[in-house]
Amino acid sequence: MKYPKISSFKTPDAFLEHLKKLNISIPFDRKMIAGKDSPLAQPLKINGKTISNRFCILPMEGWDCPGGRPSEFTRRRWRNFGGSGAKLLWMEATAVREDGKSNPGQLTINRETLPDIVSMYKEMLEVHRKMHGNTEDLAVGLQLTHSGRFSRPYDKNLAAKILYRHPILDKKFSLPDNLPVMTDEEIDTLIEDFVKAAGLAKEAGFDFVDVKHCHGYLGHEFLSAVDRPGKYGGSFENRTRFLRNIVDGIKNEVSGIELGVRLSMFDFIPFKKGKDGVGIPENDKLSYKYAFGGDGTGLGINLSETEKFLELLQSLGIKLICATAGSPYYNPHVQRPAMFPPSDGYLPPEDPLVGVARQITATAEMKKAFPGLIFIGSAYTYLQDYLPNVAQAVAGSGMADMVGLGRMALPYPDIVSDILSGKPINIKRLCRTISDCTTAPRHGLVSGCYPLDLFYKQLPEAGKLKEIKKELKK
Numbered sequence: 001m002k003y004p005k006i007s008s009f010k011t012p013d014a015f016l017e018h019l020k021k022l023n024i025s026i027p028f029d030r031k032m033i034a035g036k037d038s039p040l041a042q043p044l045k046i047n048g049k050t051i052s053n054r055f056c057i058l059p060m061e062g063w064d065c066p067g068g069r070p071s072e073f074t075r076r077r078w079r080n081f082g083g084s085g086a087k088l089l090w091m092e093a094t095a096v097r098e099d100g101k102s103n104p105g106q107l108t109i110n111r112e113t114l115p116d117i118v119s120m121y122k123e124m125l126e127v128h129r130k131m132h133g134n135t136e137d138l139a140v141g142l143q144l145t146h147s148g149r150f151s152r153p154y155d156k157n158l159a160a161k162i163l164y165r166h167p168i169l170d171k172k173f174s175l176p177d178n179l180p181v182m183t184d185e186e187i188d189t190l191i192e193d194f195v196k197a198a199g200l201a202k203e204a205g206f207d208f209v210d211v212k213h214c215h216g217y218l219g220h221e222f223l224s225a226v227d228r229p230g231k232y233g234g235s236f237e238n239r240t241r242f243l244r245n246i247v248d249g250i251k252n253e254v255s256g257i258e259l260g261v262r263l264s265m266f267d268f269i270p271f272k273k274g275k276d277g278v279g280i281p282e283n284d285k286l287s288y289k290y291a292f293g294g295d296g297t298g299l300g301i302n303l304s305e306t307e308k309f310l311e312l313l314q315s316l317g318i319k320l321i322c323a324t325a326g327s328p329y330y331n332p333h334v335q336r337p338a339m340f341p342p343s344d345g346y347l348p349p350e351d352p353l354v355g356v357a358r359q360i361t362a363t364a365e366m367k368k369a370f371p372g373l374i375f376i377g378s379a380y381t382y383l384q385d386y387l388p389n390v391a392q393a394v395a396g397s398g399m400a401d402m403v404g405l406g407r408m409a410l411p412y413p414d415i416v417s418d419i420l421s422g423k424p425i426n427i428k429r430l431c432r433t434i435s436d437c438t439t440a441p442r443h444g445l446v447s448g449c450y451p452l453d454l455f456y457k458q459l460p461e462a463g464k465l466k467e468i469k470k471e472l473k474k
Contacts, residue, residue, distance in 0.1 A: 034422025068108025148218030269298030
């Protein structure tokens with residue numbers, strides 16, 4: 001099924017009429033407000049620091065850190081994010097140890113890579129200072145991760161670390177029957193690695209670290225480990241022990257660094273490519289117990305456990321929540337709505353605007369239930385031409401505290417400054433969700449916006465990517 005592109009809606013009325021046909025609700029401000037009176041320009045207190053606008057750059061990595069060290073590609077990306085004008089920078093997924101890397105080129109934090117991370121961080125701050133006056137109103141955090149069942153630390157082959165045997169994902173990703181489940185003792189050691197990584201992040205100068213619990217990676221997998229025996233599985237208390245122990249360790253051993261969590265608020269059953277290329281559920285029995293925040297069918301939402309998790313975060317003193325959903329590996333239309341799939345993906349089974357509305361609505365529900373927490377929303381990129389109108393409406397109505405920008409920030413990081421100043425957005429730089437930034441790394445190339453960013457367009461990798469896509473169409 002084909003869906004109309006956002007660029008086909010030439011007026012707000014046309015866009016809003018389409019939303020009505022889809023029977024979905026997405027907040028929308030027809031009149032944009034520039035300058036200090038804009039809802040997007042209001043200050044916000046985060047962990048004792050007051051930042052001066054409501055934009056966040058979401059964690060975007062480039063598979064471009066050989067040996068875990070940042071390359072010039074990485075440094076350029078961080079400089080771009082620093083210059084964007086956003087006052088909360090939620091920096092990219094950084095492995096706490098080698099076997100937890102999602103790819104051989106993932107940034108890794110350890111004693112050896114720390115000097116390079118520090119210099120890159122300072123470089124980013126200097127760009128922000130030169131372009132936006134100062135960094136006193138800027139908050140920067142580092143996302144700490146272990147990729148779990150999606151670990152590929154050495155080459156393109158999976159070197160999965162799993163918490164339980166998953167009847168669908170094990171088969172989908174061809175995991176061997178004799179692959180061992182991580183032991184409680186191995187998890188205990190990993191917790192120590194997270195605490196050490198937080199200490200290094202503090203040493204580097206970051207304001208906070210994110211204990212990542214999203215997108216099917218290890219932290220997220222704990223939340224669905226309903227079948228796992230022992231102290232890290234089964235009950236809600238056991239499934240959150242990993243987080244609680246990390247938080248306890250950081251509080252006891254690392255002073256002066258705050259905590260945040262990027263959370264998949266809900267999940268769906270894994271999807272696969274159907275005969276017509278459109279995504280369909282891997283299992284049509286409509287009974288699925290491994291979706292945290294799901295309703296048991298695999299295709300619906302029940303946020304009761306999500307609310308319990310947020311209550312736990314609140315009790316632990318964690319106020320900063322970056323809201324997302326699903327996984328890029330097994331249900332990308334839920335996680336990052338897009339018109340065009342990556343090479344290993346499927347065509348969208350719904351108008352991508354449905355996925356945008358789903359995340360905006362769920363985030364708003366959580367914000368209403370937990371007004372004392374700070375929520376950064378995701379899934380805005382697909383809105384493209386109408387992103388500013390929706391972002392302002394969300395911030396102005398309190399449906400989220402901040403608007404997070406992911407893929408959009410790759411070709412157009414200064415969209416933030418353009419929106420805040422009232423400058424018309426540059427439609428030629430808008431991400432149209434072509435998904436080359438995902439297709440490229442899935443085939444061993446660095447990630448970047450090959451269609452729109454001249455820097456990547458001119459790389460030899462751009463030609464290789466064209467050839468790869470041409471071969472895939474045969």
